[in-house]
Amino acid sequence: MFKTWMTRAALLALLALPLPAWADGFILMQSTTSTQNSGLFDHLLPIFTEKTGIEVRVVAVGTGQAIRNARNGDGDILFVHAKPVEEAFVADGFGLERFDVMYNDFVIVGPAGDPAGLSGQADVLGAFAALAEAQAPFASRGDDSGTHKAELRLWQAAGLDPQAASGTWYRETGSGMGATLNIAVGMGAYAMTDRATWIAFGNKGSHSIVFEGDPRLFNQYGIIAVNPARHPNVKAELAQQFVDWILSDDGQAAIAAFKVDGQQLFFPNATR
Numbered sequence: 633m634f635k636t637w638m639t640r641a642a643l644l645a646l647l648a649l650p651l652p653a654w655a656d657g658f659i660l661m662q663s664t665t666s667t668q669n670s671g672l673f674d675h676l677l678p679i680f681t682e683k684t685g686i687e688v689r690v691v692a693v694g695t696g697q698a699i700r701n702a703r704n705g706d707g708d709i710l711f712v713h714a715k716p717v718e719e720a721f722v723a724d725g726f727g728l729e730r731f732d733v734m735y736n737d738f739v740i741v742g743p744a745g746d747p748a749g750l751s752g753q754a755d756v757l758g759a760f761a762a763l764a765e766a767q768a769p770f771a772s773r774g775d776d777s778g779t780h781k782a783e784l785r786l787w788q789a790a791g792l793d794p795q796a797a798s799g800t801w802y803r804e805t806g807s808g809m810g811a812t813l814n815i816a817v818g819m820g821a822y823a824m825t826d827r828a829t830w831i832a833f834g835n836k837g838s839h840s841i842v843f844e845g846d847p848r849l850f851n852q853y854g855i856i857a858v859n860p861a862r863h864p865n866v867k868a869e870l871a872q873q874f875v876d877w878i879l880s881d882d883g884q885a886a887i888a889a890f891k892v893d894g895q896q897l898f899f900p901n902a903t904r
Contacts, residue, residue: 658687662707665808668692670828675890694777705863708871710856713778727856734898738849742822744838756846757790767801769821774804828897
């Protein structure tokens with residue numbers, strides 16, 4: 633009887649112990665709305681799970697919030713698109729190493745007829761100047777996302793401060809890309825978006841791309857495994873498996889194969 637009780641007690645004590653990282657079978661990825669809303673992860677992640685048995689759970693928020701979450705240890709991997717901030721994340725000891733994964737570009741979309749005349753501008757700085765001069769309604773994400781950070785850099789490069797007009801022609805939605813596009817379409821406003829989200833967006837109305845092609849609109853995505861020395865809860869081995877796969881020939885081919893309406897949304901360019 634005593635022996636049986638001890639066996640049960642030992643079993644209960646064993647069950648109360650924290651599981652090793654690999655036993656959970658999943659990792660948490662902090663990422664951007666564009667990778668989720670475009671459908672890329674619905675395409676990529678089942679391929680990885682089938683190959684490895686590891687489930688990837690995604691928290692899709694703006695890049696700024698994703699990085700803050702990862703700094704707090706709420707995630708095993710960071711997959712975002714704001715390279716200077718990503719490099720700072722690694723330099724500050726929160727990430728192991730940053731790798732380029734893929735790219736696309738930003739575009740400016742606007743209402744039918746392009747009333748501010750962006751399509752006739754020689755470069756994106758001229759396009760932003762035309763928006764300000766016309767005081768054309770512009771819907772900004774205003775959420776510290778990678779897209780928002782890129783937008784603010786372009787306004788600054790054009791020598792303009794649209795936030796001084798906040799609440800008038802410049803509207804900060806504080807929302808993700810899909811919600812911001814819905815607002816832009818609803819109010820006949822311009823907006824800057826990544827091309828992948830725009831292609832996958834289902835409520836375009838009469839809006840279309842009115843400016844594209846400037847090299848300043850290049851949009852690079854990077855991946856970083858969160859540093860287990862900073863956050864011991866991180867599932868470092870499982871996270872590294874995903875990083876290795878997404879940078880491999882198979883992972884890069886899977887990115888290239890993802891298309892919507894026959895259009896490739898992301899272009900692999902991994903570096904190791």
